[in-house]
Amino acid sequence: MKNRPAYAIASVDSALLLASLLQHEGAMRVTDVAGRLGVSVSTAHRLLGMLVYRDFAEQLPDRRYAAGPVLRRGPVQQASVATLREVALPHLRRLVDAVGETANVMVLAGSDIRFVATVESAQVLRVGDRAGRTLPAHRTSGGKAVLATMADDEVAAVLTALDGTVLAHVLRELRTARRRGFAVNDQGTEAGLTAVGVAVPPAGGFAGAALSLAAPTARYSRDRLPVWRAALTEAAADIARDLDAV
Template sequence: MQRPAQTRQMDQLGTAKPPQYPIESVDNALRLLLLLGERSEVRLTEASVYLDVASSTAHRLLSMLQYRGFVRQDPISKAYLPGPALTGVAFAVFARMDIPRVAAPILRQLSDALQETVHIGMLDGTSVRFIAALESPSAVRVVSRLGRTMPAHCTSTGKAMLANFSDEELHKLYPDPNLEQLTQNSVSTLTQLCAELVEVRKSGFATSREESEEGVASVAVAIPARGPDVRLALNASAPSYRLRPSHVRKVAGIIGEAAAELATKLI
């Protein structure tokens, strides 16, 4: 089982040098928590392969995490999901954290570098809520969407976060295969969305070209957050004539560097 990209990124955010006296069982338990932060559920066989340990060892680790409330087991599928203790800790940390304040210097640097409007979005079910923004200094610019909520599949920010879901998870999230359209360019079916998210996973960034608003294009990169069920992404929005397809990969690289830097602040 290949380690998920976001989990590898989260591992890299920790100390590069292992402790002098590492405790393998503790490390494995923490790695399982990181895996649950990346995925909505984990099965025993997956945990065993991921940790490269026997199924009995993985079961003991999961049982202890379940005892302390960090995971819970679905009675039907037997898969393990984030428990109340884990989500409680995550949301308590984020509730105390003023994300707009923490992100302000990075948003300023990104806006200065790109000369475009930048946002941070948070996934809320099938919607994206814009929780921080800084408008472009240009006279012709995309107006801030701060405080607005939009269908995730119609925005680059939302698609960057949805790309971290498996197709099975996406079908659960979107039981109706027909999706709401904000413009004629919006993704209209779940099949189309899943196909697009394959490309997002490959490239590491998502795009939207007049899918949420006529004349607006954007590029977004997911922020590797440490909390389960807390998904964030960073985007840059511009008039579509200014954000040409040939510029997208370069812009995405700049946003990606800012997203990685911001992730180190959100701890």
Template sequence: MTAEVPARNAALSLRRGLRLLEHVADRTRGGAASVSLTELAAELGTAKSTVLRLTAPMLETDLLRRTPEAGFTLGLGALLLGQSYLEGIDLRAAAAPFLRRTAEATGLTCHLVVPDGTDIVYVDKVETRGTVRMGSRIGNRLPMRNTASGKAIVAFGEPELLTQVLAVPAVAMTDQTITDDDRWRQEVERTRARGYGIDDRENEPGIRCVAAPVLDHANQVVGAMSISGLASRFPAAAVRELGEGVVRTALEVSVALGSSSAGLALARTASSGGVR
């Protein structure tokens, strides 16, 4: 029994320390440059001596650091912990529940792709019982130029990617494929403006697709998610509604990956009742 008392005390101190660390994080996220000893004691309802005791090991491990104004702010150790967590998030695992939900809600095929040079590579695919089977397979590679996902990645990716894609000769997969460089550049601009790319029977005859970019914790484009189906089941009149839905879902995936800009965009979407 006597050995349990120190253990309980240690657990209590750990909980208090974690609460203090979270409080400093909340305050700095809210715009505070640092939080003073007096503020921490008052806001946490504890003595200054307790705050000093709890912060001592955090200062030693650089989870917290002292500022010139004698306040506390997050240290490099906290950043490294967060970075390690974010780097451990797997894109495919993070996106999987969102792809399943979308496939079930729309009855269309959902894809997750990643960029590789000027191509896209399928890394996940979800179909439901009522979905018309698509010929795409995980591991398949397609030119960005012929796909809605490629347009979304180019529209929101690094500027030089557009030049790289246009440097690759266009191959007409159908009579709808956009092979003219100027027209394709304009389509990328429209994709950027509305938030999602459209493949209107350009890659496969009779198949329509919309796609939106997925961002990581550094707010960089790491992929795209799309929904595809027969044009007869995915009419042109439904493109806007389904496209905006894909944008919202791609933002949710991006938030799961730690994207701050996606979080802000999703909050604006919720408050305005729309995507834009």
């Protein structure tokens, strides 16, 4: 579990989040950056200027900004994460309206899961925005849901950092998730947080995505699982349909 530092530096946090967005969502205009980070256009321009200076970003001929040489490493996702975010957001909002808890869309990135978008519940006590965060896939509900779509040997190849005992436990969890059609994170990433996740069927050239509903553990109940599973499964199928139509 990662806690926000007690003396967080807002500008550093914004710059790091921006670098992550450029790397995983693609090129953005200054106004897009300002909207995503919740800052002024002038602040967004200064942040981009520093990232360009340090080669974390570069300006394209059309004046958008994209990930720079430092961030252009590793395989490129088959389809744009920005497209997934755009397609998923309306469905996340409907999930929140239907269930009353925070909804997320995320993608598998190696052995981690990266949160692409969050729509928060309107309740006072709620799980907050996770967009831009990265967590170990085997600890999150969405990560486990995606891993459960893979064969055991494929999972072992992804989770190479885990020792044999931990991997065996994870594989047992994944077998349960395959049988149920969903995965649960019961305070595995954060005390007081419980989440349920399903994989988004591969569509539109995009694979490895998942949806989750997250709630304070104090409000979570097993009795809610059938409703959550049905809502998540329907939303995942709708997102896959819309990805195919893009």
